Amino acid sequence: xxxxxxxxxxGIFVTVGFAALIFLALKVGNLASFxxxxxxxxxxxxxxxxxxxxxGPVKSAGVVVGRVADIRxxxxxYEAIVSMNLDxxxxxxxxxxxxILTSGIxxxxxxxxxxxxxxxxxxxxxxxxxxxxxVVLENLISQFLFNKAAEAKEPAK
Amino acid sequence: MEFAGxxxxxxxxxxxxxxxxxxxxxASRFLAYLVLHSGTALRRFRLTVAQVxxxxxxxLVIILVSGLFVGMVLALxxxxxxxxxxxxESLGVLVALSLVRELGPVVAGLLFASRAGSAITAxxxxxxxxxxISAMEMxxxxxxxxxxxxxxxxxxxxxxxxxxxxxxxxxxxxxxxGVQLIGxxxxxxxxxxxxxxxxxxxxxxxxxxxxxxxxxxTWISVFEGYDAIPTAEGVSRATTRTVVTSSLAxxxxxxxxxxxxxxxxxx
Numbered sequence: 001x002x003x004x005x006x007x008x009x010x011g012i013f014v015t016v017g018f019a020a021l022i023f024l025a026l027k028v029g030n031l032a033s034f035x036x037x038x039x040x041x042x043x044x045x046x047x048x049x050x051x052x053x054x055x056g057p058v059k060s061a062g063v064v065v066g067r068v069a070d071i072r073x074x075x076x077x078y079e080a081i082v083s084m085n086l087d088x089x090x091x092x093x094x095x096x097x098x099x100i101l102t103s104g105i106x107x108x109x110x111x112x113x114x115x116x117x118x119x120x121x122x123x124x125x126x127x128x129x130x131x132x133x134x135v136v137l138e139n140l141i142s143q144f145l146f147n148k149a150a151e152a153k154e155p156a157k
Numbered sequence: 158m159e160f161a162g163x164x165x166x167x168x169x170x171x172x173x174x175x176x177x178x179x180x181x182x183x184a185s186r187f188l189a190y191l192v193l194h195s196g197t198a199l200r201r202f203r204l205t206v207a208q209v210x211x212x213x214x215x216x217l218v219i220i221l222v223s224g225l226f227v228g229m230v231l232a233l234x235x236x237x238x239x240x241x242x243x244x245x246e247s248l249g250v251l252v253a254l255s256l257v258r259e260l261g262p263v264v265a266g267l268l269f270a271s272r273a274g275s276a277i278t279a280x281x282x283x284x285x286x287x288x289x290i291s292a293m294e295m296x297x298x299x300x301x302x303x304x305x306x307x308x309x310x311x312x313x314x315x316x317x318x319x320x321x322x323x324x325x326x327x328x329x330x331x332x333x334x335g336v337q338l339i340g341x342x343x344x345x346x347x348x349x350x351x352x353x354x355x356x357x358x359x360x361x362x363x364x365x366x367x368x369x370x371x372x373x374x375t376w377i378s379v380f381e382g383y384d385a386i387p388t389a390e391g392v393s394r395a396t397t398r399t400v401v402t403s404s405l406a407x408x409x410x411x412x413x414x415x416x417x418x419x420x421x422x423x424x
Binding site: 006010012013014016017020024025027028055 | 203206207213217253257315319325326347351354355359360364
């Protein structure tokens with residue numbers, strides 16, 4: 001095997017190898033939607049965040065508009081503080097509602113933003129005041145059972 | 158009598174431990190010397206390119222074919238389990254995450270150790286047995302800079318590319334079986350995969366893993382070759398040791414790296 005053939009094959013090898021890396025990054029890992037654009041940070045307090053994770057999506061109308069940056073526990077109000085990095089391209093009114101929602105029945109949890117009607121927009125460091133906690137399945141079931149029990153008692157009266 | 162036997166056994170244990178520690182120290186000094194004297198290999202890059210050919214290009218067939226079949230088997234087995242939970246659309250996630258995080262770097266590393274690492278050891282060992290290394294020293298050519306360093310860098314460059322190719326071939330194999338053969342929806346296959354695989358957390362960590370494995374395997378290979386007893390038996394033993402030690406090193410390093418990478422910010 002002469003020199004130029006070796007060079008040719010190594011060139012092909014390196015090209016194909018990097019093509020595989022780019023394939024992994026773009027087609028498998030979806031680098032395209034991994035936005036490195038400028039973001040601004042807002043936070044919200046929730047009584048219960050359920051299974052929300054750091055880096056979980058923040059969606060509005062189903063579109064991913066940001067990521068969960070940090071989750072902490074507030075020692076004073078005994079609530080969870082969720083910091084979110086929102087894409088600067090998306091602006092939300094100050095009276096936006098933040099909800100913890102689940103995609104599908106067993107899917108991951110995400111923060112859903114529902115825009116309000118205020119003229120003033122949320123700025124960096126602002127707090128989203130209107131929130132709705134995650135639905136905890138156990139609470140729902142126990143509520144349902146209590147209602148059932150109450151219904152069963154009433155006719156006996 | 159009892160005490161003497163006990164003592165000689167203790168001595169043997171101590172001797173084994175000391176010689177192993179000495180060997181690790183020798184291997185580390187060897188690596189440091191190798192890296193410091195790799196100027197020639199990088200300046201005369203053609204030397205390294207030739208080794209990329211031997212370590213990388215000639216391993217392409219085994220890597221691509223194994224990757225394809227591993228991906229196909231993953232898709233078949235994964236589908237069996239996932240469809241019980243009605244989650245067969247997550248097949249892409251299962252195939253991609255297992256390949257990118259674990260199987261790609263580890264299996265490619267094991268194949269690389271047995272395909273290229275053993276060849277490197279045998280080559281350097283034979284050079285030593287036929288006194289080519291001594292001849293170089295006589296001509297004032299540093300054999301580590303001229304022979305060992307290009308092989309080391311050739312292996313280190315090849316390994317991450319081979320692991321990436323393994324993962325890509327595996328995902329293609331999973332696509333063939335999952336989408337074309339079984340009939341999982343192609344859109345769900347790709348979109349769920351893209352939603353679940355993170356570029357920095359999964360793909361970049363996989364690349365780092367394969368780079369670490371590449372360094373470990375080629376280091377062990379060149380060291381075993383250079384350290385081989387210069388006889389036919391010594392070279393064959395060194396070759397065996399390369400494959401065994403590198404495989405164990407890959408599996409042990411994989412556990413350490415996984416513990417560091419994937420258990421951190423995930424709670």
